[in-house]
Amino acid sequence: MKAVVMAGGEGTRLRPMTASMPKPLLPVANRPIMEHVLRLLKRHGLSETVVTVQFLASLVRSYFGDGEELGMELTYANEEKPLGTAGSVKNAEEALKDDSFLVISGDALTDFDLTDLVRFHREQGAMVTVCLTRVPNPLEFGITIVDDEGRVERFLEKPTWGQVFSDTVNTGIYVMEPEVFDYVEADVSVDWSGDVFPQLMKEGKPIYGYVAEGYWEDVGTHESYVKAQADVLEGKVDVDLDGFEISPGVWVAEGAEVHADAVLRGPLYIGDYAKVESGAEIREHTVIGSNVVVKSGAFLHKAVVHDNVYIGQQSNLRGCVVGKNTDVMRSARIEDGAVIGDECLIGEESIVQGNVRVYPFKTIEAGAFVNTSVIWESRGQAHLFGARGVSGILNVEITPELAVRLAGAYATTLKKGSTVTTARDHSRGARALKRAMISALQASAIDVRDLENVPLPVARQQTARGSAGGIMIRTTPGVPDSVDIMFFDERGADLSQARQRKLDRVYARQEYRRAFPGEIGDLRFPASVYDAYTGSLLRAVNTAGVQDAGLKVVVDAAHGSAALVLPSLLGRLGVDALTINPGLDEARPTETREERRAGLVRLGEIVASAHADFGVRFDPVGERISLVDERGRVIEDERTLLVFLDLVVAERRSGLVGLPVTTTRIAEQVAAYHGARVEWTTTSPDDLTRVGRDDAAIFGGDGRAGFIVPEFSSVFDGAAAFVRLVGLVARTQLTLSQIEERIPRAHVTRRDLATPWAVKGLIMRHVVEAAGERRVDTTDGVRVVEPDGRWVLILPDRAEAVTHLWAEGPDATSAEVLLDEWAAVVEGAGK
Numbered sequence: 001m002k003a004v005v006m007a008g009g010e011g012t013r014l015r016p017m018t019a020s021m022p023k024p025l026l027p028v029a030n031r032p033i034m035e036h037v038l039r040l041l042k043r044h045g046l047s048e049t050v051v052t053v054q055f056l057a058s059l060v061r062s063y064f065g066d067g068e069e070l071g072m073e074l075t076y077a078n079e080e081k082p083l084g085t086a087g088s089v090k091n092a093e094e095a096l097k098d099d100s101f102l103v104i105s106g107d108a109l110t111d112f113d114l115t116d117l118v119r120f121h122r123e124q125g126a127m128v129t130v131c132l133t134r135v136p137n138p139l140e141f142g143i144t145i146v147d148d149e150g151r152v153e154r155f156l157e158k159p160t161w162g163q164v165f166s167d168t169v170n171t172g173i174y175v176m177e178p179e180v181f182d183y184v185e186a187d188v189s190v191d192w193s194g195d196v197f198p199q200l201m202k203e204g205k206p207i208y209g210y211v212a213e214g215y216w217e218d219v220g221t222h223e224s225y226v227k228a229q230a231d232v233l234e235g236k237v238d239v240d241l242d243g244f245e246i247s248p249g250v251w252v253a254e255g256a257e258v259h260a261d262a263v264l265r266g267p268l269y270i271g272d273y274a275k276v277e278s279g280a281e282i283r284e285h286t287v288i289g290s291n292v293v294v295k296s297g298a299f300l301h302k303a304v305v306h307d308n309v310y311i312g313q314q315s316n317l318r319g320c321v322v323g324k325n326t327d328v329m330r331s332a333r334i335e336d337g338a339v340i341g342d343e344c345l346i347g348e349e350s351i352v353q354g355n356v357r358v359y360p361f362k363t364i365e366a367g368a369f370v371n372t373s374v375i376w377e378s379r380g381q382a383h384l385f386g387a388r389g390v391s392g393i394l395n396v397e398i399t400p401e402l403a404v405r406l407a408g409a410y411a412t413t414l415k416k417g418s419t420v421t422t423a424r425d426h427s428r429g430a431r432a433l434k435r436a437m438i439s440a441l442q443a444s445a446i447d448v449r450d451l452e453n454v455p456l457p458v459a460r461q462q463t464a465r466g467s468a469g470g471i472m473i474r475t476t477p478g479v480p481d482s483v484d485i486m487f488f489d490e491r492g493a494d495l496s497q498a499r500q501r502k503l504d505r506v507y508a509r510q511e512y513r514r515a516f517p518g519e520i521g522d523l524r525f526p527a528s529v530y531d532a533y534t535g536s537l538l539r540a541v542n543t544a545g546v547q548d549a550g551l552k553v554v555v556d557a558a559h560g561s562a563a564l565v566l567p568s569l570l571g572r573l574g575v576d577a578l579t580i581n582p583g584l585d586e587a588r589p590t591e592t593r594e595e596r597r598a599g600l601v602r603l604g605e606i607v608a609s610a611h612a613d614f615g616v617r618f619d620p621v622g623e624r625i626s627l628v629d630e631r632g633r634v635i636e637d638e639r640t641l642l643v644f645l646d647l648v649v650a651e652r653r654s655g656l657v658g659l660p661v662t663t664t665r666i667a668e669q670v671a672a673y674h675g676a677r678v679e680w681t682t683t684s685p686d687d688l689t690r691v692g693r694d695d696a697a698i699f700g701g702d703g704r705a706g707f708i709v710p711e712f713s714s715v716f717d718g719a720a721a722f723v724r725l726v727g728l729v730a731r732t733q734l735t736l737s738q739i740e741e742r743i744p745r746a747h748v749t750r751r752d753l754a755t756p757w758a759v760k761g762l763i764m765r766h767v768v769e770a771a772g773e774r775r776v777d778t779t780d781g782v783r784v785v786e787p788d789g790r791w792v793l794i795l796p797d798r799a800e801a802v803t804h805l806w807a808e809g810p811d812a813t814s815a816e817v818l819l820d821e822w823a824a825v826v827e828g829a830g831k
Helices: 033-043 057-064 084-090 114-124 178-183 192-202 222-234 400-412 428-443 456-463 497-509 529-540 566-573 593-610 637-652 666-673 685-692 718-732 736-741 757-771 812-829
Strands: 002-007 048-053 073-078 101-105 108-110 128-134 143-146 152-156 168-176 207-211 216-218 244-247 250-252 268-270 286-288 299-301 316-318 390-393 419-424 447-453 469-475 482-488 552-556 576-580 614-618 625-628 656-660 677-681 697-701 748-754 775-777 782-785 791-796 802-808
Touching: 002 033, 002 084, 033 057, 033 101, 033 108, 048 057, 057 073, 084 192, 101 114, 108 168, 108 222, 114 128, 114 168, 114 207, 128 143, 128 192, 143 168, 143 207, 152 207, 168 216, 178 192, 192 207, 216 222, 286 299, 400 428, 400 469, 400 482, 400 497, 419 428, 419 456, 428 447, 428 469, 428 482, 447 456, 456 469, 456 482, 456 529, 456 718, 529 566, 529 718, 552 593, 566 576, 566 718, 576 593, 593 614, 593 625, 614 718, 625 637, 625 718, 637 656, 637 666, 637 697, 637 718, 637 736, 656 666, 656 685, 666 677, 677 685, 685 697, 748 812, 757 782, 757 791, 757 812, 791 812, 802 812
Parallel strands: 002 048, 002 101, 048 073, 128 207, 250 268, 268 286, 299 316, 419 447, 419 469, 552 576, 552 614, 656 677, 656 697
Antiparallel strands: 101 168, 108 216, 128 168, 143 152, 244 250, 390 482, 469 482, 614 625, 748 802, 775 782, 782 791, 791 802
16 A cells, blocks of 8 residues: 655645745754654555655655655655645556555654554445544534444534534545545535545445544644654654653763753754853753753753754743744743744844744844834845854854855955965964865965964965955854954955955855966965064064063964064063963864963963063964063053053153043043144054055054064054063063052942843933033043043944943042943933
């Protein structure tokens, strides 16, 4: 006997899950519903099966193929248009006309004894046997009445409660004889219960009903879909689960990685190659698909998560369904009954209320509160560039596919035959992405100079030596699982806002240039990179007095790429240097704020015990430096800026200093005291670079350990800042603690407030209105100056749904009071 699996329905009641996936492929316990059906057929000897398909038919075909993997023989009957339950089977008549056959739905979960159903059909000599079951609520199903011998007496499709005369319903499973095709018109929409069976009964044909024992669930609604998952986990239905029961009710598939400190409360299922981190809590009736990542602190209860989903830290999912390839970011909440379609992005700290439907390919912005379904529009906006270039979680937000498209878009903004310099940090992720981007550049008629693993300042300097631009890939500072893709212009500086927008447009339109075979770009690996960098640096920066000062310095390379340039640099600088942590550590391409602080404390201990003049700690890519004075005390980044500024302007006595508007105004006092002038810039690095290129520029810094040495370059450079500092300290003959103590204390506080994109403009208007008669500066955001000199800066983030606030006062308390006052203005405007 052959079987017919009906897999052509659109599953409209299950949207948005079925907006991009046919209903039979929806996973139940990480297996498509139809696969459970096929496995049931095989268990009962029905291995030759015809599958009727119509909606998204190619997806069903490509998933199951010819059935070889299941040990079955599958053929397909395709409907050009919907033909109804009987018409679709009639469409497969050619394969079924020789013997009895069984019809079963490809989207109903059951474990009925099909062998006994077939036996009953043959014993009764029936033309049609309808498989029946008893349900507590028959309103959604067709009611069937049978006599004592099992012969069908009456059908009623989807009755009202006033019409309910039985709890025995039609399951859509039939055993039929080929003669039934005589009653089905070809190429016309025909239904069994509404058209064919009444005609058979009218003619007195033998139609029997078989009341089956066992489990049956018509997975037609979101509620029944979630219920089916729970029933499988509870063991209410006899299906095969792919995995190992590591404890009662806790099923884990092959290759899954579950941390010992994760909390698991079964029954639950974790799919193959999923990863559950320490501190995550997964509770009963949760199903996690293949390759899902659940970060620490995440909480899942009665959640159904399809394949390749990322669940961020501290996120909370309850009673919801999340479609495949979706990213749920940090601290997002998805409430009971919500359904998220495939390939969506649920932003940080956003809330999706219960029963909301988010259709595929939609973005929910960070901090959004969504209480209505998102069908056509995205509740958010895509931003390619952030403060550090294009940033995101590796293999979640930043994938090789995205990297290739980005490189293709960047190449399209350049002329054919141009040269681009590429570089990376020492992480494996950056290495993999860089290789993908190099291929895309070459395929777009761009020659590539690959520096491999070098400090970020070296990559910038080499880019400025004849390249049209550059790309640097590094691990996001302090975030080990994220990467930054940084794009440079021909000077090695970050792309200007205008060029970022141009790249953004090309990327959004997917208008990538492709080279003809004879135009494929070349790939070269330049030599003597570090010698060229060191030579240029020592020629440009004043090191007079260093040889005679006899300085002793402790240099911490922090296991980063600065260690690659330090041997060449220190050997020619003429200081007594002790280098620590010089070895590259692939497993630690960045460090958290706590790790960096601990490293500075250890550096201070070494400086004090070695009686060194000071200590310097590089960041992992050699772009920034932090200082420890001769006593071993850590100098905070903002104080380091003031110390460096004081040394520079005291020696130069005039010139231009570039500082972002978020910097303490004490810097202005220090500069003015020595005759220098401050130009306040935006927080964008390219604006600070612009000031650094000015002929009058003598210094620049961002207050976060980044320093510009204009005589060498106009970008942040840790090694150049170190060389310049050594020269300044040697000539001033003062210790760092003496210099630091003569500078007034600054009191700047900062706060970040979640702000939906839709109200950012409204908030800034309210801020300006609230300023009243106070002095207002709009260099970047809105800076409001109080009559007593205190100031507050309100700045919307360009890439995230956040508003940043800074405030400065004569003491910490007054600054905090001012920050509270304006935070209330911002929060009030957003309500």
